[in-house]
Amino acid sequence: MNWFYIKGILMLAGMNLMAVLGLSLLTGFTGLFSFGHAGFMALGAYAAAWAGVRMGLPFLVALLAGGLFAGLVSLPIGRLTLNLKGDYFCIATLGFGEAIRLILDNVQTFGGARGWPGIPIRTDLWNVALICVAATWFMVRLVNSRHGRNMIAVREEELAAKTVGIDTFKYKMLSLFVSAVYAGIAGGMMGYYTGFLQPKMFGMAKSTELTIIVIFGGIGSVSGSVLGSILLTALPEILRTFAIWRLVVYGAAVIFIMISRPEGLMGGKEITLDAIRRLARPRKASAGAGTRAGAEGREVQP
Amino acid sequence: MNILETHDLTKIFGGLTAVEDVSFGVRSGSISGLIGPNGAGKTTVFNLITGIYKVTAGQVVFDGKPIHNLEPHKIAQAGITRTFQNIRLFKRLSVYNNILTACHDLAGYSVADAAFRTRRYREQEEQLKSEAFRLMDVMGLAEWRDKQAVSLPYGVQRRLEIARALAVRPRLLLLDEPAAGMNPDETRQLMTLISRIRDEFSCTILVIEHRMDLIMGICENIVVLNFGRKLTEGPPRAIQSDPEVIQAYLGEGVKTGA
Amino acid sequence: MAQFLQQMINGLSIGSVYALMAVGYSLVYSIMSFSNFAHGGVIMLGSYFGFYLLTLTKWAFPAAFVGAALCSAGLAVIVERVAYRPLRLRNAPFLYFIISAMGASMFLENFVVATIGPTFKTYPTVLPRAPIEIGPIYIGRLDIMIFIISAVCLALLVYFLDRTKVGKAVQATAHNPRAAKLMGINTDFVITLVFAIGGFLAGVAGVMFGMKYTVYPQMGGITIKSFIAAVFGGLGSLPGAVIGSLLLGVIETLISGYFSSQFRDLISFTLLIAVLVFRPMGLAGKATEEKA
Numbered sequence: 001m002n003w004f005y006i007k008g009i010l011m012l013a014g015m016n017l018m019a020v021l022g023l024s025l026l027t028g029f030t031g032l033f034s035f036g037h038a039g040f041m042a043l044g045a046y047a048a049a050w051a052g053v054r055m056g057l058p059f060l061v062a063l064l065a066g067g068l069f070a071g072l073v074s075l076p077i078g079r080l081t082l083n084l085k086g087d088y089f090c091i092a093t094l095g096f097g098e099a100i101r102l103i104l105d106n107v108q109t110f111g112g113a114r115g116w117p118g119i120p121i122r123t124d125l126w127n128v129a130l131i132c133v134a135a136t137w138f139m140v141r142l143v144n145s146r147h148g149r150n151m152i153a154v155r156e157e158e159l160a161a162k163t164v165g166i167d168t169f170k171y172k173m174l175s176l177f178v179s180a181v182y183a184g185i186a187g188g189m190m191g192y193y194t195g196f197l198q199p200k201m202f203g204m205a206k207s208t209e210l211t212i213i214v215i216f217g218g219i220g221s222v223s224g225s226v227l228g229s230i231l232l233t234a235l236p237e238i239l240r241t242f243a244i245w246r247l248v249v250y251g252a253a254v255i256f257i258m259i260s261r262p263e264g265l266m267g268g269k270e271i272t273l274d275a276i277r278r279l280a281r282p283r284k285a286s287a288g289a290g291t292r293a294g295a296e297g298r299e300v301q302p
Numbered sequence: 303m304n305i306l307e308t309h310d311l312t313k314i315f316g317g318l319t320a321v322e323d324v325s326f327g328v329r330s331g332s333i334s335g336l337i338g339p340n341g342a343g344k345t346t347v348f349n350l351i352t353g354i355y356k357v358t359a360g361q362v363v364f365d366g367k368p369i370h371n372l373e374p375h376k377i378a379q380a381g382i383t384r385t386f387q388n389i390r391l392f393k394r395l396s397v398y399n400n401i402l403t404a405c406h407d408l409a410g411y412s413v414a415d416a417a418f419r420t421r422r423y424r425e426q427e428e429q430l431k432s433e434a435f436r437l438m439d440v441m442g443l444a445e446w447r448d449k450q451a452v453s454l455p456y457g458v459q460r461r462l463e464i465a466r467a468l469a470v471r472p473r474l475l476l477l478d479e480p481a482a483g484m485n486p487d488e489t490r491q492l493m494t495l496i497s498r499i500r501d502e503f504s505c506t507i508l509v510i511e512h513r514m515d516l517i518m519g520i521c522e523n524i525v526v527l528n529f530g531r532k533l534t535e536g537p538p539r540a541i542q543s544d545p546e547v548i549q550a551y552l553g554e555g556v557k558t559g560a
Numbered sequence: 561m562a563q564f565l566q567q568m569i570n571g572l573s574i575g576s577v578y579a580l581m582a583v584g585y586s587l588v589y590s591i592m593s594f595s596n597f598a599h600g601g602v603i604m605l606g607s608y609f610g611f612y613l614l615t616l617t618k619w620a621f622p623a624a625f626v627g628a629a630l631c632s633a634g635l636a637v638i639v640e641r642v643a644y645r646p647l648r649l650r651n652a653p654f655l656y657f658i659i660s661a662m663g664a665s666m667f668l669e670n671f672v673v674a675t676i677g678p679t680f681k682t683y684p685t686v687l688p689r690a691p692i693e694i695g696p697i698y699i700g701r702l703d704i705m706i707f708i709i710s711a712v713c714l715a716l717l718v719y720f721l722d723r724t725k726v727g728k729a730v731q732a733t734a735h736n737p738r739a740a741k742l743m744g745i746n747t748d749f750v751i752t753l754v755f756a757i758g759g760f761l762a763g764v765a766g767v768m769f770g771m772k773y774t775v776y777p778q779m780g781g782i783t784i785k786s787f788i789a790a791v792f793g794g795l796g797s798l799p800g801a802v803i804g805s806l807l808l809g810v811i812e813t814l815i816s817g818y819f820s821s822q823f824r825d826l827i828s829f830t831l832l833i834a835v836l837v838f839r840p841m842g843l844a845g846k847a848t849e850e851k852a
Contacts, residue, residue: 165407
């Protein structure tokens, strides 16, 4: 266990975190279950690689370009799929995820199934950390605004949300767009980390893994997604000897979580400064039930 | 002056005609009632007014402008909100967050504003929070502030749904069976509440109810539906003594609440 | 022309296997209103069951076939007990079921990878290789067998659903589970039975896939074709699932025959998107407006 190894795990966790944060917004906060999210990672990865390698843009700009490209593609996809009911939406996203991978497999300009080698290594611990912090910061702020609350309303009771004036379609699109941008940036970071890209890196297995982390961390919790990403990326690396069994255990764990604690690790609550303070201090006698101060805890209620 | 009018409103689902040629008006500032036996089409009318169903034929005119077939959220933004027969609260959210969420349109800040916590964001969020607290106080919900909506007693849930609807600052509030499941005492409190809402929030109210004590007690005008058609409309006295209404729905011996 | 007929026949053959998968999936959907993503895992294991019954225990082909199907039925029932029943008993939202299904699918696929290993396995040849010639067309004996077996299975299923008391109970539950329960139908039993039937069909499909292609742990991914076919035909409609599957098989084969086989899967997905956008209720479904 040396620093280099730990660094690698942290970077992988960070890249997963990016994608998971995005998916968390879509699935955890807006209630839309996508099983093809790795497709957006792929789009971002290839676009970022193109921007950097073929167009010579600097690393961070290329990442942003990748993210934006994925976001742009999400718009027509959203238009087509966001009006579909639950099950249909899941199948449609599954279809899109696979379709993107298939297209990449068959289009030779990007190397087809054999992949695109020779991408310069630019991702390092510092820029991953920086991007993750910025991404988390943005996500927390988004979720704690009226825009975030509107997405949560869509998740909780879409019909009622409409009757209080929320344009549910617009918010679903916004949620999808942001989640796609996040996934795209994550994909971009991945490409510049491994030095090559292959469509199969972004297949159904990856999409499933992302969804599992979101569930594990707890729907509707940013801190849950952060913790979940770190734990579920680090753990299998540490248990590398049991690598083959990792996904078997994952599968069983998912069933177990659904049956016993579907609200996941954080149960939809957040780790906030207030919450930490409350844990550290013994409970004061009730400071008046209706006070403003009491209500100001930055809990994003599930 | 009528704040709302329906003209020959018709809704057909496949083989079922739920509502046919229903025309009525709701006077601005009034508390009006929509009554009729089960299956008469009352909730369908509400759904047509609020855009949840598209009309098959006919019109809904609000404040002089046709609103039928608009998207539900646009209709809400135009000033019509409602409660539901089967309560549709944001179940896992607290009372506070249910109302705060519904206040969203009182602010105009963008995603960027939220991301950078600009002055605009902070000021407007304060406004939203104040409004949410005000509504909780007015509706007597302050003590339930942090409780999850789904865990509330039934009567409180109903009040919360009304509070949430009021957060949108509607000019017309549609209440779908607000007294369902309430005992006479609670119903009386609800009647007082509805009158207060009309006065303090300056909104017109249209109520679907089966509880005649409530309807006769506070409604100034009542529209009676039967089998998807309008049977008649008029003030409570007239409705109570209308033989057709009595036969179709009321039965003999209905007393007013007064 | 001959080429066209040839492709049609290939398409129908593959379509009939899709039909078996789609029907099993559609049955579960109509009873429980969720997409059983673990269906692929059962198909895959059915293929492995058949393979081992043929090669290890060296049963005769028909016995191995039926044995594999029965094992798959049993497996499907176990999956239901472990992954879905607890959720059902707690009235969990349907999305929990989907996630649990994903977990089950992941578990099954990787269990095979971890134990048996990822290498492809090939079924021993059961039929003579030579195709049957009818004029200019060659029909593989395997394709004929596949088509016949699928047709027989589906016919038996229709008979069961329409003519037997239990079958009618299944239909009633599919229409309205709560009402069925109130009428005295043991819905728990019906659900178990439906999973068993779906599993049986999946096992048959798995064996036939294994025979036509090869056996490998990820082959369960083919189940997405059954989703597409079922959506195409109209989710919840069994005749729709069959027609959708046959059409899907034919369209896929024709396009990959006349254009390029690389894009075969892409065609299915495009078809899926097109259906979802333009006619989400599928061929057999009705356009319904949700009553609020």
